[in-house]
Amino acid sequence: xxxLATSEFVPADIDCSKWENIEPFFxxxxxxxxxxxxxxxxxxxxxxxxxxxAGEAAAVRYIAMTCDTASDEKKQAYLSFVENIIPKMTPxxxxxxxxxxxxxxxxxxxxxxxxxxxxxxxxxxLFREENVPLQTELTKLDSDYDTICGAMTVEFDGEExxxxxxxxxxxxxxxxxxxxxWKRVAERRAQDAEKISDIFDKQVVLRDRxxxxxxxxxxxxxxxxxxxxxxxxxxxxxxFHAGIExxxxxxxxxxxxxxxxxxxxxxxxxxxxxxxPKGGAPLKPFVDGADLVAKTGRAFDRLSPELGEMFxxxxxxxxxxxxxxxxxxxxxxxxxxxxxxxQYMRDRxxxxxxxxxxxxxxxxxxxxxxxxxxxxxxxxCTDEPLVHYRSAPIEFCEVASMSMELLTMPMWDEYYPEPxxxxxxxxxxxxxxxxxxPWIATIDSFQHWIYTNPSHSQDDRAAKWLEIEDRFGxxxxxxxxxxxxxxxxLVWQRQGHLFGAPFYYVEYGIAQLGALGLWLMSLERxxxxxxxxxxxxxxxxxxxxxPALFEAAGLPFDFGPDTVGRLVERVExxxxxxxE
Ligand SMILES: [Zn+2]
Numbered sequence: 003x004x005x006l007a008t009s010e011f012v013p014a015d016i017d018c019s020k021w022e023n024i025e026p027f028f029x030x031x032x033x034x035x036x037x038x039x040x041x042x043x044x045x046x047x048x049x050x051x052x053x054x055x056a057g058e059a060a061a062v063r064y065i066a067m068t069c070d071t072a073s074d075e076k077k078q079a080y081l082s083f084v085e086n087i088i089p090k091m092t093p094x095x096x097x098x099x100x101x102x103x104x105x106x107x108x109x110x111x112x113x114x115x116x117x118x119x120x121x122x123x124x125x126x127x128l129f130r131e132e133n134v135p136l137q138t139e140l141t142k143l144d145s146d147y148d149t150i151c152g153a154m155t156v157e158f159d160g161e162e163x164x165x166x167x168x169x170x171x172x173x174x175x176x177x178x179x180x181x182x183x184w185k186r187v188a189e190r191r192a193q194d195a196e197k198i199s200d201i202f203d204k205q206v207v208l209r210d211r212x213x214x215x216x217x218x219x220x221x222x223x224x225x226x227x228x229x230x231x232x233x234x235x236x237x238x239x240x241x242f243h244a245g246i247e248x249x250x251x252x253x254x255x256x257x258x259x260x261x262x263x264x265x266x267x268x269x270x271x272x273x274x275x276x277x278x279p280k281g282g283a284p285l286k287p288f289v290d291g292a293d294l295v296a297k298t299g300r301a302f303d304r305l306s307p308e309l310g311e312m313f314x315x316x317x318x319x320x321x322x323x324x325x326x327x328x329x330x331x332x333x334x335x336x337x338x339x340x341x342x343x344x345q346y347m348r349d350r351x352x353x354x355x356x357x358x359x360x361x362x363x364x365x366x367x368x369x370x371x372x373x374x375x376x377x378x379x380x381x382x383c384t385d386e387p388l389v390h391y392r393s394a395p396i397e398f399c400e401v402a403s404m405s406m407e408l409l410t411m412p413m414w415d416e417y418y419p420e421p422x423x424x425x426x427x428x429x430x431x432x433x434x435x436x437x438x439x440p441w442i443a444t445i446d447s448f449q450h451w452i453y454t455n456p457s458h459s460q461d462d463r464a465a466k467w468l469e470i471e472d473r474f475g476x477x478x479x480x481x482x483x484x485x486x487x488x489x490x491x492l493v494w495q496r497q498g499h500l501f502g503a504p505f506y507y508v509e510y511g512i513a514q515l516g517a518l519g520l521w522l523m524s525l526e527r528x529x530x531x532x533x534x535x536x537x538x539x540x541x542x543x544x545x546x547x548x549p550a551l552f553e554a555a556g557l558p559f560d561f562g563p564d565t566v567g568r569l570v571e572r573v574e575x576x577x578x579x580x581x582e
Contacts, residue, residue: 272476
């Protein structure tokens with residue numbers, strides 16, 4: 003039993019692979035007579051421990067599977083949890099939500115419980131029995147999209163390549179290789195464009211019905227409530243878009259003019275955006291996971307001994323047994339490992355876990371410090387008794403991670419002893435932190451239009467996409483599409499969030515402004531001041547509303563044009579200070 007547990011309600015050694023083992027705890031909570039505020043508080047703690055236990059059961063199975071995809075046993079253990087336990091847990095959870103919402107109205111536990119009550123009451127209000135099958139249908143359509151995209155390969159360099167593998171050719175110094183690779187991928191995607199459009203058409207209709215069933219005019223209001231966006235509205239998002247158009251577009255245009263000149267090309271084509279314009283070879287920051295951990299550990303030690311110690315507590319990166327043996331890191335790319343990277347908190351034991359596929363590239367350094375930021379966030383609130391408060395809204399979780407990408411920059415000499423290499427990496431980081439915003443605005447405006455105009459045709463949609471792209475460029479860049487115009491209206495089909503996680507995207511933009519704010523605080527008031535603010539805010543977990551979390555970090559909760567403009571100007575002046 004963890005010494006941190008605040009409830010002994012669920013035994014630590016419970017076997018969560020059988021519903022009959024878990025079900026009695028749900029039943030007990032459902033049937034328990036709660037007759038006082040103290041009893042309600044106890045009920046909340048007990049429920050929290052049940053949620054944490056179930057959450058950790060899912061986490062360890064997921065971690066084990068992704069670390070060893072060749073093991074049928076591990077895959078079955080995870081799938082069995084998803085297919086047999088979760089469908090039974092969801093309605094049982096909803097019963098508890100209803101009870102909790104009623105209890106919250108009966109017993110006033112004070113401000114501390116404001117967020118958890120608001121979230122629970124809102125989940126109950128949003129629930130409609132008739133929406134359950136629609137959600138299932140939407141999930142199936144999303145997995146159809148994943149299947150179509152996952153099966154896409156092209157013949158290149160005499161080999162069959164996946165589209166993620168094709169991405170590396172965009173960094174080739176040979177322009178004709180980049181062009182050929184880009185076109186091959188665009189053609190492959192175009193082959194399935196109709197199928198993907200049909201999937202999306204069905205999803206738009208289903209989502210519109212989801213919203214209307216729950217009493218909203220459209221899916222927009224439903225999505226905002228379902229995502230817990232209590233503190234901002236579509237109008238705030240529109241103001242964000244306007245700020246990006248006004249301030250970020252000219253910034254990217256200045257960078258692009260320089261890129262065009264350095265590359266010595268007449269116009270920028272879509273395949274000219276990822277290559278190093280100075281013709282440098284790819285950076286080589288580390289050799290393997292253990293080396294990455296050693297260097298990152300030294301970087302964090304220099305940033306702050308406290309963060310260095312927290313990072314060190316996760317291990318040295320040599321344990322590659324996934325979650326087994328209490329390991330907290332599994333970093334090296336190897337056969338039999340799922341793609342991607344993530345940080346997953348094991349809620350009951352309160353131990354963070356970082357998974358990634360490090361291959362010795364600079365983007366692995368970014369992933370490492372990013373996921374470490376998520377782990378710090380979790381570690382700073384491990385003492386919080388309620389699991390609901392041990393995680394924050396995404397708009398703030400990404401502040402924890404993205405700010406580490408920026409705050410560690412002065413220590414990147416750990417990876418790059420050559421100052422020219424370190425500065426090249428820093429330049430890329432700073433440019434990228436702002437350069438990401440137009441694409442966020444593109445995807446966000448597109449979705450607002452899609453779901454406020456759900457009866458649009460595929461032609462209307464293509465026209466709208468081109469109009470938005472005219473405004474925000476191709477990921478911010480004004481590129482020359484001559485001869486390849488037919489691919490332009492299809493670009494949105496690459497963004498998986500549109501299919502699997504509607505409206506999930508603007509969060510990254512809001513968080514990026516927060517991360518930039520913390521970084522600028524470190525430059526203006528010193529690193530310790532910024533790290534104090536970081537700790538103060540991250541220790542709150544999700545116990546306060548979003549604006550209060552920003553406030554605790556000394557940041558405005560404001561993503562309007564003025565904030566965007568101020569940050570762009572500051573980043574540009576920092577970029578000017580970097581030696582070329
Ligand atoms: Zn993240």
